Amino acid sequence: QVQFVESGGGLVQPGGSLRLSCTASGTSFIFSRYTMGWYRQAPGKQRELVARITSSRALTIYIDSVKGRFTIFRDNAKNTVYLQMDSLKPEDTAVYYCNLIPSRDSWGQGTQVTVSS
DSSP states (O other), X not given: OOEEEEEOOEEEOTTOOEXXXXXXXXXXXXXXXXXXEEEXXXXXXXOEEEEEEOTTSOOEEEOGGGTTTEEEEEEGGGTEEEEEEOSOOGGGOEEEEEEESSOXXXXXXXXEEEEOO
16 A cells, blocks of 8 residues: 655645645555656545656646646655646645555545635
């Protein structure tokens, strides 16, 4: 089983920035072999995949609503994936999670991002 620990969320004004971090661990889990993703779940909505990055960091994919504002990157030596979020909008408010692609059944506690003036 893989465990995920997310951090870095908070309250930020529209136009602000945050950097989220997620460390993954588990018995016999080799982080560098997996495509990783950041997901988010807003109140009353289903969880959605926001961004993904391949194991080799060669390919990143974003949903249209965050393209040009969010950047996903990873440090395989630290088993950590990051999400740099710039030009934040109120509609980015959600709990953010990381997981594999495709996702595993176990999820971390997530980190709350609130964009509000």
